Amino acid sequence: MQPTKAPRRPAHLWNWLGVVPFFLFAALFLILPTMQIVLGAFRSPDGGLTLANLRGLFTPNIMASYMISIKISLASAIMGCVIGFCIAAAVTLGGLPRWIRGPLLTFSGVASNFAGVPLAFAFLATLGRLGLVTIVLRDWFGVNLYATGFNILSFWGLTLVYLFFQIPLMILIITPALDGLKREWKEAALILGATGPQYWRMIALPILFPALLGTFALLFANAFGAVATAIALTGSSLSIVPILLFAQIRGDVLGDPGLGYALAFGMIVVTGVANAVYVWLRARSERWMK
Amino acid sequence: MNRVWSWLALGVGLLYFFLPLLGTLEFSLRKRKGEYSLDAYTAVFADPAFRATLGYSVGMALLTIVFGVLLVVPTAYWVRLKLPRLRPWVEFITLLPLVIPAIVIVFGYIRLYNTSSFLPLTGSASGTNLLLMFGYATLALPYMYRAVDTGLRTIDIGTLTEAAQSLGAGWVTILGRIILPNVLVAVLSGAFLTFAIVIGEFTLAALLNRPAFGPYMQLLGANKAYEPAALAVIAFAITWACMGLIQLVTRFSNHTRVNA
Amino acid sequence: MTFLSISHLEKSFGANRVVKDFNLPIEKGEFVSLLGPSGCGKTTVLRIVAGFESPSSGSVTIDGQDVTGLRPNDRNIGMVFQAYALFPNLTVAQNVAFGLKVKGVAKAEAEARVAEMLRLIGLPDLGGRYPYQLSGGQQQRVALARALAVRPRVLLLDEPLSALDAKIRVSLRSEIREIQRELGITTVFVTHDQEEALSMSDRVVVMNGGIAEQVGTPFEVYNRPTTRFVATFVGTLNLFEAEADGQGLRIAGVPVRLPEAVEAARGGRLSVALRPESLHLGGGEVTLPATVEAVEFLGSILRLRLRVAGVLVALDTFNRADAPPPALGRAVEVGFSARDLVVLNG
Ligand SMILES: Nc1ncnc2c1ncn2[C@@H]1O[C@H](COP(=O)(O)OP(=O)(O)OP(=O)(O)O)[C@@H](O)[C@H]1O
Ligand SMILES: [Mg+2]
Numbered sequence: 038m039q040p041t042k043a044p045r046r047p048a049h050l051w052n053w054l055g056v057v058p059f060f061l062f063a064a065l066f067l068i069l070p071t072m073q074i075v076l077g078a079f080r081s082p083d084g085g086l087t088l089a090n091l092r093g094l095f096t097p098n099i100m101a102s103y104m105i106s107i108k109i110s111l112a113s114a115i116m117g118c119v120i121g122f123c124i125a126a127a128v129t130l131g132g133l134p135r136w137i138r139g140p141l142l143t144f145s146g147v148a149s150n151f152a153g154v155p156l157a158f159a160f161l162a163t164l165g166r167l168g169l170v171t172i173v174l175r176d177w178f179g180v181n182l183y184a185t186g187f188n189i190l191s192f193w194g195l196t197l198v199y200l201f202f203q204i205p206l207m208i209l210i211i212t213p214a215l216d217g218l219k220r221e222w223k224e225a226a227l228i229l230g231a232t233g234p235q236y237w238r239m240i241a242l243p244i245l246f247p248a249l250l251g252t253f254a255l256l257f258a259n260a261f262g263a264v265a266t267a268i269a270l271t272g273s274s275l276s277i278v279p280i281l282l283f284a285q286i287r288g289d290v291l292g293d294p295g296l297g298y299a300l301a302f303g304m305i306v307v308t309g310v311a312n313a314v315y316v317w318l319r320a321r322s323e324r325w326m327k
Numbered sequence: 328m329n330r331v332w333s334w335l336a337l338g339v340g341l342l343y344f345f346l347p348l349l350g351t352l353e354f355s356l357r358k359r360k361g362e363y364s365l366d367a368y369t370a371v372f373a374d375p376a377f378r379a380t381l382g383y384s385v386g387m388a389l390l391t392i393v394f395g396v397l398l399v400v401p402t403a404y405w406v407r408l409k410l411p412r413l414r415p416w417v418e419f420i421t422l423l424p425l426v427i428p429a430i431v432i433v434f435g436y437i438r439l440y441n442t443s444s445f446l447p448l449t450g451s452a453s454g455t456n457l458l459l460m461f462g463y464a465t466l467a468l469p470y471m472y473r474a475v476d477t478g479l480r481t482i483d484i485g486t487l488t489e490a491a492q493s494l495g496a497g498w499v500t501i502l503g504r505i506i507l508p509n510v511l512v513a514v515l516s517g518a519f520l521t522f523a524i525v526i527g528e529f530t531l532a533a534l535l536n537r538p539a540f541g542p543y544m545q546l547l548g549a550n551k552a553y554e555p556a557a558l559a560v561i562a563f564a565i566t567w568a569c570m571g572l573i574q575l576v577t578r579f580s581n582h583t584r585v586n587a
Numbered sequence: 588m589t590f591l592s593i594s595h596l597e598k599s600f601g602a603n604r605v606v607k608d609f610n611l612p613i614e615k616g617e618f619v620s621l622l623g624p625s626g627c628g629k630t631t632v633l634r635i636v637a638g639f640e641s642p643s644s645g646s647v648t649i650d651g652q653d654v655t656g657l658r659p660n661d662r663n664i665g666m667v668f669q670a671y672a673l674f675p676n677l678t679v680a681q682n683v684a685f686g687l688k689v690k691g692v693a694k695a696e697a698e699a700r701v702a703e704m705l706r707l708i709g710l711p712d713l714g715g716r717y718p719y720q721l722s723g724g725q726q727q728r729v730a731l732a733r734a735l736a737v738r739p740r741v742l743l744l745d746e747p748l749s750a751l752d753a754k755i756r757v758s759l760r761s762e763i764r765e766i767q768r769e770l771g772i773t774t775v776f777v778t779h780d781q782e783e784a785l786s787m788s789d790r791v792v793v794m795n796g797g798i799a800e801q802v803g804t805p806f807e808v809y810n811r812p813t814t815r816f817v818a819t820f821v822g823t824l825n826l827f828e829a830e831a832d833g834q835g836l837r838i839a840g841v842p843v844r845l846p847e848a849v850e851a852a853r854g855g856r857l858s859v860a861l862r863p864e865s866l867h868l869g870g871g872e873v874t875l876p877a878t879v880e881a882v883e884f885l886g887s888i889l890r891l892r893l894r895v896a897g898v899l900v901a902l903d904t905f906n907r908a909d910a911p912p913p914a915l916g917r918a919v920e921v922g923f924s925a926r927d928l929v930v931l932n933g
Binding site: 052053055056058059062063065066067068069070071072073074077120123124126127128131132133137143144146147148150151153154155156157158159160161162163164167168169170200201204205255258259261262264265268269272279282283286287297301304305308309312 | 329330332333334336337340343344346347348349350351353354355398399401402405406409410413417420423424425426427428429430431432433434435436437438439446461462464465468520523524527528529530533534541544545548549555556558559562563566567569570571573574
Binding site for chain 1: 637638639658659660661662663664665666668669671672673674675676677678685686688689690717718719730733734737
């Protein structure tokens with residue numbers, strides 16, 4: 038990966054001066070604010086140590102919020118991974134014309150960044166009660182989307198919307214990894230008598246596993262922390278954790294100031310655990326790497 | 328058989344991605360009863376709040392880019408040149424914003440930099456602007472750092488630096504005149520990506536109470552019917568422009584490199 | 588008895604005809620090399636035999652069975668690729684066992700076969716390593732073991748040595764040939780390195796532009812090339828323009844009587860060729876005047892660059908300590924025997 042290895046000189050104290058601005062910035066605007074949340078979650082209003090804030094999380098409402106947040110994040114991450122993988126595989130390995138790649142990757146770059154408020158508007162305009170797809174389905178096919186129980190302000194609705202940035206993100210990350218699969222591996226497997234599925238199960242997927250896993254963790258965190266799309270889409274009718282926290286910070290929901298800390302701490306724990314699992318699995322699956 | 332499945336996968340993908348765009352475009356043209364018109368766009372552009380908030384966000388984006396470049400380029404350069412052992416740590420830190428939700432970070436800001444703290448940034452408008460800019464720089468850090476670090480990998484910074492030093496150049500000259508031009512494409516890619524992220528960002532701006540484009544869009548969405556669709560089309564066009572510019576600078580640089 | 592037969596093979600990619608009426612019968616246990624410049628279609632022929640490409644027309648038969656329409660995984664063929672084809676996520680032993688595993692060979696038998704193969708390639712203790720922990724030469728040996736573990740009917744090797752250092756390349760040549768002899772496996776070896784082809788093979792197929800220009804033993808191909816391409820591609824060659832007058836040839840005005848073994852020329856201008864080792868200093872059956880232009884010292888051999896009849900030619904002599912090479916610019920005579928002349932068609 039590194040063509041030029043930087044010369045190894047003894048790191049004089051002076052050398053460290055060069056990275057002081059970066060570490061200062063990271064400390065002030067990334068580490069300390071996060072520490073503030075973590076500490077705050079264990080501090081009572083009078084400054085003492087307490088578990089009361091965290092205990093506040095264990096109400097049916099808040100637990101349900103975490104559950105639905107995790108479920109949406111898992112669903113959109115899994116589906117994003119699977120669908121994005123299929124599209125990337127179709128383009129890299131499926132014998133489609135080569136010119137499709139460039140536009141697809143550019144579009145993925147756009148779509149993966151097209152999140153937040155405007156994304157919500159786009160789906161409301163398309164799948165809302167007066168949206169194009171809803172109307173076309175009703176007038177041309179005689180299908181009343183909303184009579185089927187579909188609701189854009191629901192678990193599946195939100196998942197469907199999140200996929201709009203999840204799938205492209207997967208495509209962007211996994212395409213180079215698929216390109217890294219050598220043609221010789223497939224051919225060597227085939228000539229040794231393996232079938233296509235055997236090649237995928239025994240060779241290709243194990244090789245791709247770390248990349249797939251990393252992308253999954255990223256997609257999960259991506260969906261779990263998404264605030265703007267959900268707020269613009271549902272107002273606050275769907276109570277996922279980020280919306281709850283948003284309301285708490287805004288002061289819309291008054292009451293217990295420690296609860297905000299606890300909610301935020303819970304979010305850190307969830308993404309932290311997700312990433313710890315990722316790091317652990319990755320270490321296990323990468324024994325064959327340098 | 329294989330190819331049929333490939334076309335199918337691509338086709339379904341295209342349908343999923345183009346229907347919302349088409350739907351939004353169609354919806355945004357429906358403001359006038361019974362016929363398609365650009366009324367929604369006219370209304371949006373005529374809104375002074377639209378211009379004010381968009382202007383504010385563009386300004387913030389530019390500031391964030393300048394600050395991000397000043398922070399990331401020297402750091403990435405220095406780490407590669409002098410402190411290679413520190414690289415995993417720096418990389419780890421730059422990836423943290425992808426893991427810690429933005430709403431948690433901004434919550435930390437609000438509590439850490441309130442009026443009674445050691446650094447009361449939220450006490451004044453300009454202080455809050457500054458805090459928002461730092462927040463944006465944090466969100467953009469993973470992308471900016473990756474872009475610049477990848478760019479640095481392709482040039483031999485050790486040799487370039489020694490050559491410049493032997494000619495008597497100081498650090499500022501080396502960074503500004505030698506390193507930056509050599510990683511300009513990477514920096515520009517990172518810059519356009521930062522622009523795309525900042526311009527429509529909602530969470531930080533809303534919670535810090537700044538008059539940015541993201542909260543404006545959300546407010547409009549809660550109160551109007553067709554204008555939000557027009558805004559979505561505009562926002563999509565801006566994102567597309569940023570990505571297109573990244574493609575453009577990358578292709579342009581490949582072109583000149585081949586010719587050189 | 589022909590074991591592997593390639594007949595009337597044609598392959599086009601679009602309008603590009605890459606293989607043209609290629610025919611090659613191979614005996615059981617024979618080692619045949621496909622030799623030719625880059626892009627001449629060697630790999631394509633090999634990939635058609637393996638089943639990765641289907642021919643535009645023609646057929647491939649193994650042991651009497653027409654395999655042309657068979658998928659690669661049904662052909663029972665072993666193949667070694669140029670480089671990096673080991674599965675990076677599997678250990679050496681797992682790589683070698685892969686073909687046995689997918690064929691459902693019992694575990695104990697597979698383990699025994701893997702151990703046998705690792706012994707065969709001389710790496711009995713490296714079964715637990717991953718490919719990245721091996722040198723290039725070791726990797727290619729493991730690739731060979733992996734291909735042989737399933738007891739294939741035919742072994743195909745596509746430039747298996749070209750990514751290796753010169754020294755390992757030479758030592759692996761004889762190792763591969765030894766293993767091939769020991770197992771008696773029918774082998775097709777692709778290379779663009781003539782030394783490799785000549786030193787390893789029972790027979791060499793010299794290819795050019797998708798055509799098999801000449802098929803023969805290394806001795807035949809080197810000493811009796813039948814076309815100008817083969818003559819110039821294999822080994823170093825001195826080319827002379829000659830005039831034919833019905834009974835014999837004239838080279839730079841000097842008459843040469845051709846022996847019957849050499850095909851009589853039909854008249855007019857033509858090219859004749861001589862290997863550097865067929866020329867010697869001093870007079871001979873045919874003698875031509877020359878000037879010394881350069882001397883290259885190659886160890887056991889001295890290569891003189893001489894100007895003869897306006898053309899620069901190479902002359903090889905054995906190095907002898909008591910006979911220092913002639914000085915530059917000196918006028919000398921070179922002689923050769925008409926028997927060694929190769930008259931080139933076309
Ligand atoms: N899949 C393909 N599509 C189009 N053209 C191809 C394909 N594979 C090979 N060719 C063309 O066929 C010709 C022969 O290729 P081949 O790989 O058989 O050559 P080769 O003799 O093995 O050369 P080398 O020594 O470089 O490996 C080349 O001109 C190549 O460009
Ligand atoms: Mg080849």
